[in-house]
Each structure stands twice: as C-alpha cells, then as structure tokens.
Amino acid sequence: MNFQERKKKILTALDQADSLSVFELAEILEASPATIRRDLGDIAEEGLLVRTHGGAMRIENPVLTGFSEKSAVNNPVKEQIAEKAASYVQDGDIIFLDCGSTVFQMCRFLKKKSIRVITNSLPVLAELIDVPSIQINLIGGELDKTRKAIHGDKAVQHINGYHAHKAFIGVDGLSVENGLTAHSEHESSITTAFIRNAGQVMLLCDASKIGRDSYVKFAGLSSIHTLITDPGADADKTGALQQQGLRVEIAG
Amino acid sequence: MNFQERKKKILTALDQADSLSVFELAEILEASPATIRRDLGDIAEEGLLVRTHGGAMRIENPVLTGFSEKSAVNNPVKEQIAEKAASYVQDGDIIFLDCGSTVFQMCRFLKKKSIRVITNSLPVLAELIDVPSIQINLIGGELDKTRKAIHGDKAVQHINGYHAHKAFIGVDGLSVENGLTAHSEHESSITTAFIRNAGQVMLLCDASKIGRDSYVKFAGLSSIHTLITDPGADADKTGALQQQGLRVEIAG
DNA sequence: TTAATTTTGATCAAAAATAATCAAAATTGA
DNA sequence: TCAATTTTGATTATTTTTGATCAAAATTAA
CATH class of the missing domain: 1.10.10.10 (Winged helix-like DNA-binding domain superfamily/Winged helix DNA-binding domain)
Incomplete structure (x- = not known):
C-alpha cells in the first residue's frame, strides 16, 4: 500500500x-x-x-471546510505541479492566485513564505488566513457560489488596480493553434486581468489539458511566461509549445 | 487519552x-x-x-474559530436587535451589511429572503453562502485577519461603486454630542462609505453604547435614519436622540 | 486576626511517544 | 537485467507527558 x-x-x-x-x-x-x-x-x-x-x-471547522477544496487533494499530479510552481515564489513577492484547484494546492507549499497574495478564491483565502507571514488582498465583486470565487466586472477592475510580480493561473485548454481557452467568459476575464497585471505569468496545467481546446479563446501563448506541467505530458505537444517560445517546466 | x-x-x-x-x-x-x-x-x-x-x-465569548462568529450567539439582546433589524429587509432589497457582531446576527433572520447582500464581513459571507435566494457581493481589499473583514482604500472605492436600499451598521459609540464614533479609522472609513451609498441607514446598537463615545468621530446623527436598540436603553438618552430627529426603535 | 484546610506550582522519576538512524525491501528508470 | 532511488520497519536516543511528592500560597473557618 x-x-x-x-x-x-x-x-x-x-x-x-x-x-x-x-x-x-x-x-x-x-x-x-x-x-x-x-x-x-x-x-x-x-x-x-x-x-x-x-x-x-x-x-x-464546518465553515472553513465548507470553503476547502478537496478535489485536488489526493491528486499527486496536481500536488507535484503545485509544489514546482510554489518553488518560484520568493519572500517579498506579490502574487496573484486564481481559483483553480491546482493553484489552490500551492497554498500548502506557500505557508512558510513571507508574501502578499491577491486572490479571488475563497478556498485560498480560507487556507491562508491563519498564516501570519502572508498578507491577503481579496478581490471584490460578485460571488460565484459553486466555484467559491469572485468574478464579474468589479473583480476585473479590482485586479487592474494592482500589479503583482507573478501570476499563477489555470486554464481549461492550451494549444498551439488556439492559445489559452476557458469554459466561461467569467473565468477568462479574470484570468486575462491577472495576465495583464503580472510581471511573470505561470500557467499550471496538467497533461490532460495540453493540446485540448475549450470554448472561450482568451489569450495567446505569448502572454504566458512559463508552463508548469507533469511528466505525463506528451513530448510532441510540449515540444511544439516550446517552439512557440514558451518555457516548459516538468514537475516531479 | x-x-x-x-x-x-x-x-x-x-x-x-x-x-x-x-x-x-x-x-x-x-x-x-x-x-x-x-x-x-x-x-x-x-x-x-x-x-x-x-x-x-x-x-x-470563546475565541472565534475559522470564519464563524460566535461572540454574539447566546446574547439575547443582540439577537433581538438583529431580528428587529432583519424585519426591515424586504424581498428584492439590496443591502449593505458591515462586520459587527450584532449585524452578523441578522443573517439567521435573512435566510428566507430573496435579496442581494454587499458585505465586507467573512462571517456574514460564510453564513449566507449556502442560501440560494441570496446573492452576495463581496467587498474587495486588504484582509484584516483579526476582524475577519476587508478594509482599506480599495474597499471604500468598491463600496462607492454601488448603491444599496439599506445599510445595516454598528458603531462603538453614539451620543448627541459626538454623533457616531468608532475604535479605528479602518472601521469608520468603511462605515462612512456604507452610509454615503445607502438610501436608508439602520444603526444596530445595544444600550451600552448609547451615550458612550469612542475614539474616531466619523458621522453625525443626521446620517442615520433609524436606531435599533434594546429595551435596556436609557429613556433620557434615547429621548435626546429622538429630539435630534433620529427615529428610535426598541427591539423585543 | 490566626489557625486549619485546600489548592497550587515546582520538581522529579517513570512511562509513553517521537525523531533520528540505518539496513532491508520495494520501486523505479535505464 | 541491474543500479539507483525511494520506502519501509526495526533500533536507539531524545523528547514529551504523566503522576507523585512537597513546600508555598490561597482560601476558609474559627
């Protein structure tokens, strides 16, 4: 076992x-x-x-666990990606964290750092609220109860009011042909705002999403600085992405 | 063991x-x-x-765990005030709820209403997130971990972007001489923003705070529409407030 | 008030649990 | 396949926890 x-x-x-x-x-x-x-x-x-x-x-803690994100727990692939991503975070950084489950997994690897986190994710908030060395800036706006995240115009405006050193984001699809794609406009508008206002953009993306396209096309490959994925990623596909100038890091 | x-x-x-x-x-x-x-x-x-x-x-008053707010539970006075305050809320209302413990107690009396809530309080968020008939707009900004609330300039800007039918607020002190007073600038700037952007302002205030002054003077009595307090309130003091044109409601 | 009683905090040895170390076993990658 | 790495379980040293003892402090009774 x-x-x-x-x-x-x-x-x-x-x-x-x-x-x-x-x-x-x-x-x-x-x-x-x-x-x-x-x-x-x-x-x-x-x-x-x-x-x-x-x-x-x-x-x-019924309330807290209500916000906790269990979907990625016990998912070793996502954990590996998250750990790799967290290794890019340094003390003093200001970072954007979006509301994806892989990004959420970064939290446990961030707890010993002294950073400022700007997020629209309630699970991230719940996870980091008790960490004294981390200051949290919560993005305001409409609450999406099912995704336990904030979205909407106001949220985008909020993000536009800040600049972060690094953004850690997820997507629903990533391909050479269509760039970054998402399930919904809500998600993509937030992610776009993160990309626009961050020095470096790190895309956390497990192998299953590479080469796959979703519904909303919202950003080109050039907007991403580094793709962090798992060893299961198809070498042909990651190779093609690298040829477009994308830096690819394999976790684990 | x-x-x-x-x-x-x-x-x-x-x-x-x-x-x-x-x-x-x-x-x-x-x-x-x-x-x-x-x-x-x-x-x-x-x-x-x-x-x-x-x-x-x-x-x-045990220490609060997670986002849940226990300090006002089992406080019959605050419950009465909260219930009375909640009776002013109608379906379709858009309301501001601040981060005081008495205001928090309103939540349980709001669960059957169809309303939109704009709040900077994490306990309120946690309490109402599972109520399908209530839409939540979370105020963004810096997280105050001890008060489990959002504050700061960004939060004030956020509030200024909305208009609500009613605001439900708390204060630390209320008197004819000094109007509304608060412990800190952070609290008062948020409360001021609520007052500025609401059609009606309801002040929830137990008897102990009437006639008492705190540190930051931030609004006059005329900015309040209705004061909701408990039967323990001194009749002389409430009378003086009424003479200033304030409507006073006694809960219970 | 003083004396008697109770409760406490400190200290210490015994017991329990843990962390550290290391070799064997299992897994992984070439 | 074999070598390298990881994981596991046993052993040992260290730490933590516990209960007993006893003097000091606090409370109660006289």
Missing part, C-alpha cells in the same frame, strides 16, 4: 472515529507505527488532520 | 455544567489532578475557559 492510499484510508477512518491512536491506525492499515507517524506528520502538514501525541484527531 | 482529547472533553463538560472542580474533571477524564491542572492552565491561556481556584469556569 502506498502513501496516497494510506492517506485516503487514514482520513476516512478519522471521519468516523474522531480520533485514533498511532497503534490503532497501524493495525487498520497493516503498517508499522513508524510509517503511520511519517504519514500523520505529512498529512498534518497539509492541514487535513491534527496531530496529537499518540495519534491524530479529525479537523473540524 | 492525550491533551487534545481531554481539552475537547473539558470544554464539552463545561458547556453543560458552567463550572467544574479539578477533582470532578479528574474523575470524568480518568486523569490525575496534576494533569487536569496543567490542562486547565493551558486551555485558560488560549482563552477558552476561566481558571478558578479549585477548578474552571465556562467563558462567554
């Missing part, structure tokens, strides 16, 4: 029992206490459980 | 019995008095209970 599997099982077990000891977990997962401790340490660092002496407790 | 578990049990036990002795707790938790004393010391330091000689007492 690998870490990802154990992580899932630990979190499931903790959902039922509020707290479990290292030994109880060792028995459930048929692993040694040493392994369980390592796992619990890692998972606690992600903020998905509370480590206690002798075991772990479920984390409970 | 570890500290985290005991902490939880101690707080739960204190929620039921208002106060417990070290020995009662030692029996409940099956731990030694020495351990209980250490625990109580630690928990008291977090501000989650009051240490007494021989035991501990429940605290009224």
Whole structure:
C-alpha cells in the first residue's frame, strides 16, 4: 500500500472515529507505527488532520471546510505541479492566485513564505488566513457560489488596480493553434486581468489539458511566461509549445 | 487519552455544567489532578475557559474559530436587535451589511429572503453562502485577519461603486454630542462609505453604547435614519436622540 | 486576626511517544 | 537485467507527558 492510499484510508477512518491512536491506525492499515507517524506528520502538514501525541484527531471547522477544496487533494499530479510552481515564489513577492484547484494546492507549499497574495478564491483565502507571514488582498465583486470565487466586472477592475510580480493561473485548454481557452467568459476575464497585471505569468496545467481546446479563446501563448506541467505530458505537444517560445517546466 | 482529547472533553463538560472542580474533571477524564491542572492552565491561556481556584469556569465569548462568529450567539439582546433589524429587509432589497457582531446576527433572520447582500464581513459571507435566494457581493481589499473583514482604500472605492436600499451598521459609540464614533479609522472609513451609498441607514446598537463615545468621530446623527436598540436603553438618552430627529426603535 | 484546610506550582522519576538512524525491501528508470 | 532511488520497519536516543511528592500560597473557618 502506498502513501496516497494510506492517506485516503487514514482520513476516512478519522471521519468516523474522531480520533485514533498511532497503534490503532497501524493495525487498520497493516503498517508499522513508524510509517503511520511519517504519514500523520505529512498529512498534518497539509492541514487535513491534527496531530496529537499518540495519534491524530479529525479537523473540524464546518465553515472553513465548507470553503476547502478537496478535489485536488489526493491528486499527486496536481500536488507535484503545485509544489514546482510554489518553488518560484520568493519572500517579498506579490502574487496573484486564481481559483483553480491546482493553484489552490500551492497554498500548502506557500505557508512558510513571507508574501502578499491577491486572490479571488475563497478556498485560498480560507487556507491562508491563519498564516501570519502572508498578507491577503481579496478581490471584490460578485460571488460565484459553486466555484467559491469572485468574478464579474468589479473583480476585473479590482485586479487592474494592482500589479503583482507573478501570476499563477489555470486554464481549461492550451494549444498551439488556439492559445489559452476557458469554459466561461467569467473565468477568462479574470484570468486575462491577472495576465495583464503580472510581471511573470505561470500557467499550471496538467497533461490532460495540453493540446485540448475549450470554448472561450482568451489569450495567446505569448502572454504566458512559463508552463508548469507533469511528466505525463506528451513530448510532441510540449515540444511544439516550446517552439512557440514558451518555457516548459516538468514537475516531479 | 492525550491533551487534545481531554481539552475537547473539558470544554464539552463545561458547556453543560458552567463550572467544574479539578477533582470532578479528574474523575470524568480518568486523569490525575496534576494533569487536569496543567490542562486547565493551558486551555485558560488560549482563552477558552476561566481558571478558578479549585477548578474552571465556562467563558462567554470563546475565541472565534475559522470564519464563524460566535461572540454574539447566546446574547439575547443582540439577537433581538438583529431580528428587529432583519424585519426591515424586504424581498428584492439590496443591502449593505458591515462586520459587527450584532449585524452578523441578522443573517439567521435573512435566510428566507430573496435579496442581494454587499458585505465586507467573512462571517456574514460564510453564513449566507449556502442560501440560494441570496446573492452576495463581496467587498474587495486588504484582509484584516483579526476582524475577519476587508478594509482599506480599495474597499471604500468598491463600496462607492454601488448603491444599496439599506445599510445595516454598528458603531462603538453614539451620543448627541459626538454623533457616531468608532475604535479605528479602518472601521469608520468603511462605515462612512456604507452610509454615503445607502438610501436608508439602520444603526444596530445595544444600550451600552448609547451615550458612550469612542475614539474616531466619523458621522453625525443626521446620517442615520433609524436606531435599533434594546429595551435596556436609557429613556433620557434615547429621548435626546429622538429630539435630534433620529427615529428610535426598541427591539423585543 | 490566626489557625486549619485546600489548592497550587515546582520538581522529579517513570512511562509513553517521537525523531533520528540505518539496513532491508520495494520501486523505479535505464 | 541491474543500479539507483525511494520506502519501509526495526533500533536507539531524545523528547514529551504523566503522576507523585512537597513546600508555598490561597482560601476558609474559627
């Protein structure tokens, strides 16, 4: 059994029992206490459980978890991309973070940095609000309840009022032919604003989206500085993107 | 049993019995008095209970966790004021809600209405995000982590971009002599913006704040349409306010 | 007030849990 | 396939937690 599997099982077990000891977990997962401790340490660092002496407790904050983004948790590919992306962030940076699930995963790798984050994502806000070294600027505007993010004209105006060193964004499609594409106008207008107001634009994009096109064409390849993707990306496709002058980084 | 578990049990036990002795707790938790004393010391330091000689007492206003706002819960006076204030809200209204604890209490009385809410308060956001009939416009700007609210110039600009039918605001002090007063410039600039951009301004204010002055003078009595307070308000003081043309509503 | 009692905080040894280290096993990549 | 890397589990040293003891402080009773 690998870490990802154990992580899932630990979190499931903790959902039922509020707290479990290292030994109880060792028995459930048929692993040694040493392994369980390592796992619990890692998972606690992600903020998905509370480590206690002798075991772990479920984390409970209904409101906060309401905003938390679970879709990318347990997705090792997105985690790798996020970690790579976070390595570009330095103390003192001002960064834009958009509301994609891969970008959200960056949060856990940003917690030790001293930065200013400008975001329209409520999960990002919830994740970083307790980090003293990070100042948050929340983008205002209409709340999109399903995406747990802010959008609309007012949000775009807000972004236009700032300049960031780096923007970390996601897209729904990326190809040589059509550049960056998105599902909706709302998303694309926000992303466009981020691109316009950032020194460097980092695109976080798993392999499945490369060479794929979505509905709204909103930016050319030249607006992106670096593409961060996973090792699963097709070499032909990434090669073609590189030929267009795009810098491609493979995470992991 | 570890500290985290005991902490939880101690707080739960204190929620039921208002106060417990070290020995009662030692029996409940099956731990030694020495351990209980250490625990109580630690928990008291977090501000989650009051240490007494021989035991501990429940605290009224536990520290807020996450975005949830607990300070005004179980405060019948604030609830009454909030309910009265909410009765002024009609379907179709666009309203400003500020980040005070009494205003926050309005949320539970607003859930059945079809309205648009413009707010800088994260607790309000968290409380209303799951209500389908309510559209939320979040004010953007710098995040004040301790107040769990947005403030700053950008936030004021944001508010200036809208007009609402009604604004529901709180203050730290209210008197005939000094009008509305607040603890900080940040709060007052936001409140001023709400007042400027609302058709009607409703001030939610428990009796203790009437006749009291705080530090920043930011608006005159004439900027307020209606004061909603509780039956504990001094009749002389409310009378003086009424003589200045202020409409005073007593909740409950 | 003083004396008796209770509670506390400090200290310490025992017990429990952890982190660190290292070799074996499993996985990965060439 | 084999070498390199990662992961795992066992061992050991370190840290944390606990309960007992006891003097000092606080509270209560007289």
